[in-house]
Amino acid sequence: xxxxxxxxxxxxxxxxxxxxxxxxxxxxVLAPEVRTVAARRIIxxxxxxxxxxxxxxxxxxxxxxxxxxxxxxxLSFLLPGDIVSAALLFDPKPGCFVESITNVTYRTFRRxxxxxxxxxxxxxADRVARLWIDEKRRADEMIVDLGRRPxxxxxxxxxxxxxxxxxxxxxxxxxxxxxxxxxxxIADAVGLTPVHVSKLLSDFRRNGLxxxxxxxxxxxxxxxLCAVANMR
Amino acid sequence: xxxxxxxxxxxxxxxxxxxxxxxxxxxxVLAPEVRTVAARRIIxxxxxxxxxxxxxxxxxxxxxxxxxxxxxxxLSFLLPGDIVSAALLFDPKPGCFVESITNVTYRTFRRxxxxxxxxxxxxxADRVARLWIDEKRRADEMIVDLGRRPxxxxxxxxxxxxxxxxxxxxxxxxxxxxxxxxxxxIADAVGLTPVHVSKLLSDFRRNGLxxxxxxxxxxxxxxxLCAVANMR
DNA sequence: CGCAGTTTTGATTTCTGTCAACGTCTGTGG
DNA sequence: CCACAGACGTTGACAGAAATCAAAACTGCG
Numbered sequence: 417x418x419x420x421x422x423x424x425x426x427x428x429x430x431x432x433x434x435x436x437x438x439x440x441x442x443x444x445v446l447a448p449e450v451r452t453v454a455a456r457r458i459i460x461x462x463x464x465x466x467x468x469x470x471x472x473x474x475x476x477x478x479x480x481x482x483x484x485x486x487x488x489x490x491l492s493f494l495l496p497g498d499i500v501s502a503a504l505l506f507d508p509k510p511g512c513f514v515e516s517i518t519n520v521t522y523r524t525f526r527r528x529x530x531x532x533x534x535x536x537x538x539x540x541a542d543r544v545a546r547l548w549i550d551e552k553r554r555a556d557e558m559i560v561d562l563g564r565r566p567x568x569x570x571x572x573x574x575x576x577x578x579x580x581x582x583x584x585x586x587x588x589x590x591x592x593x594x595x596x597x598x599x600x601x602i603a604d605a606v607g608l609t610p611v612h613v614s615k616l617l618s619d620f621r622r623n624g625l626x627x628x629x630x631x632x633x634x635x636x637x638x639x640x641l642c643a644v645a646n647m648r
Numbered sequence: 649x650x651x652x653x654x655x656x657x658x659x660x661x662x663x664x665x666x667x668x669x670x671x672x673x674x675x676x677v678l679a680p681e682v683r684t685v686a687a688r689r690i691i692x693x694x695x696x697x698x699x700x701x702x703x704x705x706x707x708x709x710x711x712x713x714x715x716x717x718x719x720x721x722x723l724s725f726l727l728p729g730d731i732v733s734a735a736l737l738f739d740p741k742p743g744c745f746v747e748s749i750t751n752v753t754y755r756t757f758r759r760x761x762x763x764x765x766x767x768x769x770x771x772x773a774d775r776v777a778r779l780w781i782d783e784k785r786r787a788d789e790m791i792v793d794l795g796r797r798p799x800x801x802x803x804x805x806x807x808x809x810x811x812x813x814x815x816x817x818x819x820x821x822x823x824x825x826x827x828x829x830x831x832x833x834i835a836d837a838v839g840l841t842p843v844h845v846s847k848l849l850s851d852f853r854r855n856g857l858x859x860x861x862x863x864x865x866x867x868x869x870x871x872x873l874c875a876v877a878n879m880r
Numbered sequence: 881c882g883c884a885g886t887t888t889t890g891a892t893t894t895c896t897g898t899c900a901a902c903g904t905c906t907g908t909g910g
Numbered sequence: 911c912c913a914c915a916g917a918c919g920t921t922g923a924c925a926g927a928a929a930t931c932a933a934a935a936c937t938g939c940g
Contacts, residue, residue: 481792484878489795491788503784506777511785541767545738548780552735553743555787556723560713562794563721563839567928599887607795612928614887646716799896831919841897846919887936894929905918910911 418474418521422448425473427497430585432471435543439533446533448523459514459522460500468524469504472496475520476596479512480604490605492554493517493578493597497585502548505530518596562607565646568616570606572645575626575633595633620644650706650753654680657705659729662817664703667775671765678765680755691746691754692732700756701736704728707752708828711744712836722837724786725749725810725829729817734780737762750828794839797878800848802838804877807858807865827865852876 419425422440427433439445449468453459459477460466477494479501491512494500500514505527534540561570578595582588599617600610608616620626625641627634635641642648651657654672659665671677681700685691691709692698709726711733723744726732732746737759766772793802810827814820831849832842840848852858857873859866867873874880 481788483792483796487796489792491791501784503777503781506774507781512788535773541773542738545735548784549735549739552733552780552784552787555784555791556713556744558791559723559787559794560715560721562791563837564715564719598885609929610887611889611930615889615928618888830917832917842919843898843921844896847896847921850920881940883939885937885939888934890932892929892931894927896925896927898925899923901921903918903920906916908914908916910913 422446422523426586427473431497432499432547433497435540435547436530436533446525446529448525450521450523452519452521453516455516455518455520457516457520459516459520460510462511462513464510465508466504466510467508467527469527469530470500470514470522470524472498472500473521473523476517477514477520477522478517478601478605479510479514481512488604489607490601491558493601493605495581495585496587499547502544502551505534505544517601567606567608567612568619568644569646570608571602571613571616571620572625572641573647574602574606575635576641576645576647579633579635591636591638592632592634594631595628596631654678654755658818659705663727663729664731664779665729667772667779668762668765678757678761680757682753682755684751684753685748687748687750687752689748689752691748691752692742694743694745696742697740698736698742699740699759701759701762702732702746702754702756704730704732705753705755708749709746709752709754710749710833710837711742711746713744720836721839722833723790725833725837727813727817728819731779734776734783737766737776749833799838799840799844800851800876801878802840803834803845803848803852804857804873805879806834806838807867808873808877808879811865811867823868823870824864824866826863827860828863 422428422433425433428437428440433440436446448471450473459470462482472494474496478490479492479494480488480490482488494514499505501510501512504510508527534544561573565573579588579591579593582593588594599613603610603613606613617628621628623640625635625637625644627636654660654665657665660669660672665672668678680703682705691702694714704726706728710722711724711726712720712722714720726746733742733744736742740759766776793805797805811820811823811825814825820826831845835842835845838845849860853860855872857867857869857876859868
């Protein structure tokens with residue numbers, strides 16, 4: 417059921433991998449190494465120096481920063497087709513630590529090879545720039561969310577954003593998606609405590625906005641949730 | 649007192665401008681247009697399409713996102729030598745609005761010219777990448793601050809970060825710097841209300857950490873402020 | 881079964897926002 | 911030169927949001 421080569425992978429059409437579609441369809445060109453990790457495993461640490469660039473092939477992961485008091489801030493959730501961070505194309509230090517949420521498979525590409533491919537075609541610079549601009553835009557939106565939006569709005573936006581990303585990659589089509597996040601993941605992403613997240617999610621359910629159980633999220637009232645999220 | 653050409657400008661040695669040092673010293677190569685705006689003026693809006701890339705030459709500015717309820721989140725303070733956003737090198741839409749804090753002079757470079765220069769030398773891609781990586785790192789730090797640090801810590805870190813940037817550019821050398829920010833600027837940057845910022849700054853003063861008056865900030869107890877900021 | 885991780889719920893505390901009043905400063909126009 | 915209006919900063923009382931603490935139920939899994 418899971419693709420065994422990039423040439424069979426759906427993500428090849430979307431997100432990061434689409435830039436290398438041609439090269440990926442001829443597997444001998446890039447020949448990335450495949451790795452598999454179980455859920456809740458560390459993929460890389462903040463101070464690591466990565467010789468290779470990891471791309472998520474299946475499963476969910478997260479990138480985060482740890483603080484000295486033991487708490488952490490999640491910077492982004494990584495879905496199939498995502499590069500851990502565009503900065504890794506140029507800098508071997510990830511600057512964040514990366515952990516699997518579900519079972520994850522990822523492929524590691526040689527940085528030098530990717531860069532060579534990147535600059536072999538004139539339009540590549542613009543495509544890398546686009547990738548980078550999108551990453552930065554998401555970071556800026558997160559800053560706005562954390563700085564100026566109330567808790568319910570942040571949670572609603574997180575869920576809507578994830579559903580939109582999944583749909584864009586054809587990993588979901590209805591308003592119901594696989595949702596492996598624990599409440600502490602949500603808490604660490606939106607800057608709240610798990611206890612408070614639990615209470616607010618109960619409110620969402622009480623108001624008929626969502627159904628969330630068994631690692632599955634259904635948006636029951638899209639208009640209502642968008643209203644809570646202050647979107648559209 | 650203020651330089652009239654890039655060839656005389658100190659910022660040429662640091663930050664963004666340093667990438668073009670050679671070209672800037674021969675003014676006929678890039679020939680940017682110079683503009684001057686008074687304090688509290690809009691430099692560009694979120695939906696604008698900018699034909700040129702603005703670089704701050706003197707004064708302080710800010711980039712921010714406005715929300716529908718009238719509040720705003722400041723994304724970054726722009727100091728002499730800063731590009732408004734590295735994304736502008738590739739994308740004419742700034743995605744944020746930019747406002748002068750003090751009187752500001754800035755130069756606008758033709759995007760096509762900059763890009764041409766950028767790719768005329770093989771090491772340029774790495775330098776642009778470095779610029780971009782730093783911008784992203786700052787955004788990530790801001791996410792961590794807003795998501796996981798208490799108010800006093802955020803304010804202390806903002807002040808320390810600004811002082812460090814000023815010193816790095818030789819715009820300050822002691823622990824006393826020109827500081828044109830109003831308390832509402834601080835509030836909009838760290839996600840608080842101006843009233844609360846006022847109270848916390850009073851605490852800082854009471855504890856002998858800083859002196860802040862007359863558009864000037866002196867860090868009286870660097871170790872103490874770093875401790876509050878949870879740094880070093 | 882037993883255990884560790886997760887979720888829920890209620891009581892309480894802490895932090896931050898809101899509101900309002902007042903004083904200061906600054907630039908502007910008469 | 912003065913009066914004035916705005917913007918800014920400070921302070922206190924209060925309200926609301928989110929954290930903390932604690933206990934109990936639930937889940938999945940070896």
